Amino acid sequence: EPEVTQTPSHQVTQMGQEVILRCVPISNHLYFYWYRQILGQKVEFLVSFYNNEISEKSEIFDDQFSVERPDGSNFTLKIRSTKLEDSAMYFCASLDRALYGYTFGSGTRLTVV
């Protein structure tokens, strides 16, 4: 079964540093997403990406965040100047053309210290 792959599985960073979270979506999927889940809280939408541009974003996704699909296979989330409250699980997801459910990756646990 095709998978969405995320790396690293766990990242620890110091407050103020920049991090890049990486995702390899399923190869024939066209729609890509980032979600996050703070420990004990709901899964929250951050951003969606289609045709090399952002198609939708939440109010969480401010100037601190950016996304990129640099090489046609990877999909990255960059968080600049990390804050303690950015500590969360970050999930990448992808979706194909058909009306089926998203496929989520296993997530990257980001810990900001």
Added chain:
Amino acid sequence: LAKTTQPISMDSYEGQEVNITCSHNNIATNDYITWYQQFPSQGPRFIIQGYKTKVTNEVASLFIPADRKSSTLSLPRVSLSDTAVYYCLVVIDTGRRALTFGSGTRLQVQP
């Protein structure tokens, strides 16, 4: 999108059938009902999606009455590995829009 309401938690025993009901009173004509499962420290996993009546796959069944104001996810003969959080979501027909997760139903299966 329609707001969904589902029980916070449920308990069951191995081998039993579990039914989780979700209400979505304000569902729109173009909306679908979709269910996800999430294990601790893992991403949500799509289970099933439907529009009306009954949908069945190898994992679960989804029952949707004619008025579509509620839906029931049915898990046959649960095992310990079905212990997870189950989310009911309403999605627009294109299916590409952002998913809005609620708190879900925490299912605990005991031996």
